[in-house]
Amino acid sequence: MATVIIDGKEIDVKAGTTIMEAAKLLDIYIPHFCYHPKLPIAGNCRMCLVEVEKMPKPVISCAMPVNDGMVVKTDSEMVRTARKGVMEFLLINHPLDCPVCDQGGECSLQDLAMKYGPDRSRFHDHKRHVPNYDLGPIIETEMNRCIHCTRCIRFSEDVSGVEQMGAVYRGDHMQVGPFVESRLDSELTGNLAELCPVGALNFKPFHFQARGWELKHADGICSHCSVGCHTRMDHLDGRILRVMSRSWNEGNETWLCDKGRFALDGLANERLTAPMVRASQGGELKKVSWPEALDQAAKILKSVKPEEVAGLASDAVQGGEELFAFQDLMRNVLGSGHIDHRLRQRDFSADELPLTRADLLMNTPLASLNGADAIVLVGFDPRFETPILNIRLRRATQAGARVVSVGARKLNTNLLNVTEVVVAPGGEVARLNAALQALDHDEACAEDPVAALLKGAKKPVLLLGEGANVHPEAEALRRVSVALLDKVGGIGPNWNGYNRVAARANAAAAQDLGVVPHRGAGYTRLERMGMNASQILEAAASGQVKVLFLLGVDPLDEALDRDLARRALSKARVIYLGAFYGSAAQKAEVVLAGLAPGERPMTLTNGEGRVQRSARAVNGPLEAKEDWRILRALSDRFAAPLGYNDLEALRKKMAASDHRYDLSRLGPGESAMACDHSPVTRGLPVTVSAAAESGAAMQLLMVSSFYRDDPVAARSKVMGQLARDGRLRIHPDDASGLAIVQDGLVRVLSGERKIEVRADLDRRVPHGVVIGDLGRGENATRELGDYSNGYPRVSLVALPG
Amino acid sequence: MNERTTLSTGVTPRFSEEKLQEIEKIFQRYPADRRQSAVMPILHLAQREFGGWLSREALDYVAGLINMPPIRVYEVATFYTMYNLQPVGRYHVQACTNISCWLCGSDQVMDALKNKLKIGVGHTSEDKRFTLAEVECLGACVNAPMMQINDDYYENLTTDKVVEIIDRLP
Numbered sequence: 001m002a003t004v005i006i007d008g009k010e011i012d013v014k015a016g017t018t019i020m021e022a023a024k025l026l027d028i029y030i031p032h033f034c035y036h037p038k039l040p041i042a043g044n045c046r047m048c049l050v051e052v053e054k055m056p057k058p059v060i061s062c063a064m065p066v067n068d069g070m071v072v073k074t075d076s077e078m079v080r081t082a083r084k085g086v087m088e089f090l091l092i093n094h095p096l097d098c099p100v101c102d103q104g105g106e107c108s109l110q111d112l113a114m115k116y117g118p119d120r121s122r123f124h125d126h127k128r129h130v131p132n133y134d135l136g137p138i139i140e141t142e143m144n145r146c147i148h149c150t151r152c153i154r155f156s157e158d159v160s161g162v163e164q165m166g167a168v169y170r171g172d173h174m175q176v177g178p179f180v181e182s183r184l185d186s187e188l189t190g191n192l193a194e195l196c197p198v199g200a201l202n203f204k205p206f207h208f209q210a211r212g213w214e215l216k217h218a219d220g221i222c223s224h225c226s227v228g229c230h231t232r233m234d235h236l237d238g239r240i241l242r243v244m245s246r247s248w249n250e251g252n253e254t255w256l257c258d259k260g261r262f263a264l265d266g267l268a269n270e271r272l273t274a275p276m277v278r279a280s281q282g283g284e285l286k287k288v289s290w291p292e293a294l295d296q297a298a299k300i301l302k303s304v305k306p307e308e309v310a311g312l313a314s315d316a317v318q319g320g321e322e323l324f325a326f327q328d329l330m331r332n333v334l335g336s337g338h339i340d341h342r343l344r345q346r347d348f349s350a351d352e353l354p355l356t357r358a359d360l361l362m363n364t365p366l367a368s369l370n371g372a373d374a375i376v377l378v379g380f381d382p383r384f385e386t387p388i389l390n391i392r393l394r395r396a397t398q399a400g401a402r403v404v405s406v407g408a409r410k411l412n413t414n415l416l417n418v419t420e421v422v423v424a425p426g427g428e429v430a431r432l433n434a435a436l437q438a439l440d441h442d443e444a445c446a447e448d449p450v451a452a453l454l455k456g457a458k459k460p461v462l463l464l465g466e467g468a469n470v471h472p473e474a475e476a477l478r479r480v481s482v483a484l485l486d487k488v489g490g491i492g493p494n495w496n497g498y499n500r501v502a503a504r505a506n507a508a509a510a511q512d513l514g515v516v517p518h519r520g521a522g523y524t525r526l527e528r529m530g531m532n533a534s535q536i537l538e539a540a541a542s543g544q545v546k547v548l549f550l551l552g553v554d555p556l557d558e559a560l561d562r563d564l565a566r567r568a569l570s571k572a573r574v575i576y577l578g579a580f581y582g583s584a585a586q587k588a589e590v591v592l593a594g595l596a597p598g599e600r601p602m603t604l605t606n607g608e609g610r611v612q613r614s615a616r617a618v619n620g621p622l623e624a625k626e627d628w629r630i631l632r633a634l635s636d637r638f639a640a641p642l643g644y645n646d647l648e649a650l651r652k653k654m655a656a657s658d659h660r661y662d663l664s665r666l667g668p669g670e671s672a673m674a675c676d677h678s679p680v681t682r683g684l685p686v687t688v689s690a691a692a693e694s695g696a697a698m699q700l701l702m703v704s705s706f707y708r709d710d711p712v713a714a715r716s717k718v719m720g721q722l723a724r725d726g727r728l729r730i731h732p733d734d735a736s737g738l739a740i741v742q743d744g745l746v747r748v749l750s751g752e753r754k755i756e757v758r759a760d761l762d763r764r765v766p767h768g769v770v771i772g773d774l775g776r777g778e779n780a781t782r783e784l785g786d787y788s789n790g791y792p793r794v795s796l797v798a799l800p801g
Numbered sequence: 802m803n804e805r806t807t808l809s810t811g812v813t814p815r816f817s818e819e820k821l822q823e824i825e826k827i828f829q830r831y832p833a834d835r836r837q838s839a840v841m842p843i844l845h846l847a848q849r850e851f852g853g854w855l856s857r858e859a860l861d862y863v864a865g866l867i868n869m870p871p872i873r874v875y876e877v878a879t880f881y882t883m884y885n886l887q888p889v890g891r892y893h894v895q896a897c898t899n900i901s902c903w904l905c906g907s908d909q910v911m912d913a914l915k916n917k918l919k920i921g922v923g924h925t926s927e928d929k930r931f932t933l934a935e936v937e938c939l940g941a942c943v944n945a946p947m948m949q950i951n952d953d954y955y956e957n958l959t960t961d962k963v964v965e966i967i968d969r970l971p
Contacts, residue, residue, distance in 0.1 A: 163872055
């Protein structure tokens, strides 16, 4: 410990703390540009000079560790003179074009120049001119404004791991940028603009959209992946124009990924503005009043038996409120137990077991992931499923943790010390089981990468990603993962390294609040199990289910089997409640216009099971209404309506069914608890099916495209520029054997289905495998998905042109 | 200084087998986990091998050899003026104009060079034989004024001597 006196206030801090940090603890602001709490210290802007007694010259407080008995003055005559000098130099080459600069009004340089800057320049030479770069769809550059703080360079090197920014030339000629113009190849580029203390790096989508002081702010929770980053939605005239990060030490620190930041332009596309009803089969949708639309929906729902109604919900855009009200309506008002949100899942065998919340969610808080010393990724691409979680893993690897990735494809990763174990699609279970067996034998253990990594690890973590969750043998894979981790002591009261990471933002809330066929809200067991997502679609296609009630979900985009979804939607009568006019609304008989994230208060539960509330920023379009209110109004037309009339009452009901949704029990400023759940179920028998046989045909692996994987992002133009999907990825060696060329047309045959798609040669694709994309967008491979077939064998024929 | 001028030739140069062995020796001068330390000697070797200057492809090639991000190589190559990022002639004539040489008449030497070579500072003659450069102190003040042509120093220069030296070059 060291005792320092800063501006007359005394504080005890840990030895090694810098003056800047100590001052921060005392709420003393020291002006700075290059210092950033989450980046390595550079000490090159010189703005944070302070006076330390017994030191002849001012020192930079960001890099100076405190000593016991140090007396610091942050506002003495010497300090003010020094800062004035620094500011004059910083402004020498700065263009002072604040009136046309996006940063104007929220610029550190502008603010500090007001305090320390001279009122006129003594510099009469030409100002330097620095070239601009096109860095891709997120970042706009105006490098003349750069003050060489090097935050962007340190961020690229330290956090994003994609070293493209640098400082070339020297002295007066120094320039910041990539030197050779190139698009930034990172999922975190937006942070460069947020970091930039001046207007050199700006947001391209926000360029010239608004001035900082006009914007209103609302505190949000990001709904684009299961990390649930804290955001600040900046809006003007009813439109969200920009999403900035809010500092959250236990989660996103101060970062956001590009999807969380810029998918928001998808909110404005293809919106439903009023309820609509289709007068006759095959007729057109006509706008009607709300009572008419609800009457028609009720009529349809009453015209069939309760068990002939099934509900599918989106876990990407719907808040906990809607999900809870939806299952309440389905079960208690309509009397149907057929409800699900897992449209991509293949293996539903776990539904019969009393799995706990701990089995289904993460058990290592995000903040603890930095401390892991051994990381096993199973079917998980953290960088392009949950980028902010990936930063945590990267921090762990920077501190020396090693990583083994077990999956059917190689990852485009920025983690360090990675060993990739590529298995044939579906071979993960056998692979992990081999590791489990190897742990018993020293020799075998040394040879098995997974076992060798886990053996002796003090804080091992195992993360199951989307590839594991939608695996044809997902439950077997989950069990073997638990067994493996249990054996090395990775599941205990002090350290629990078992994590199942859902890709979707609100998948955890859907599980908690009972939007599954086998459990009610709050993990209550049900007497009778309803049908799961794949069964619902089958039943709808065969006519057994006559009415499909869709909550924000577009089965054609979401379901694994698009063909089945299409048959289901054409056979069944469809009621669609959601925000977007997509393929589901186009088929629907009744369309109820709901709201999108940012337009309604939402409860979002992240992958750690942390319940968080997002505020409303803007109003929805025209006559669209809050989704749960529509459900409530609809229930009025039945015998037993839903028992809540306002948001408070609904949230109380949610809290009553699952105490974790009771946020009133938290103290002021306290964030909801992460991993607040019972221990992981251990000791379930591990079953390993016969190893996947290898054949002559190629196997098709389908993955969801990160930048398009939710209804909002899918409609975003910016995400469209970032996504590189829609083509069939194949290894160059496999391609040359089949005479397939880059961007060449390929016919893909799988059973009776066939499609034509362009090829993309990619060395990361394993031999004997082709990778296609799921989800929205221009991609034909999604037609080949199937619930029962696992990874279908396909044959490829190169076509001319 | 005309900046951001790394030229792309479109052709990736390659070191010969012999030079690659030499590079292995350079790597051995540094600890195994500090391979990036070798960037300067390897860039120097690349400049020697690939025609006296470093194209963008040459920089990328060196980055690949050392396994470091290209931008880190660009930073080094642009920081030091003795890495040429533009093509130079067969004879790279570098005349010192620092204080000792200047006091001893480097202005006249420079003028003589310009007249003789018929090019200005920073330019290359049309026949690609000469590039003229003005450089900072090369540490031969004892015999100022001086100039360096490729690897050789020429000292105690006079205007006549300069012409004679240029004429004598093969």
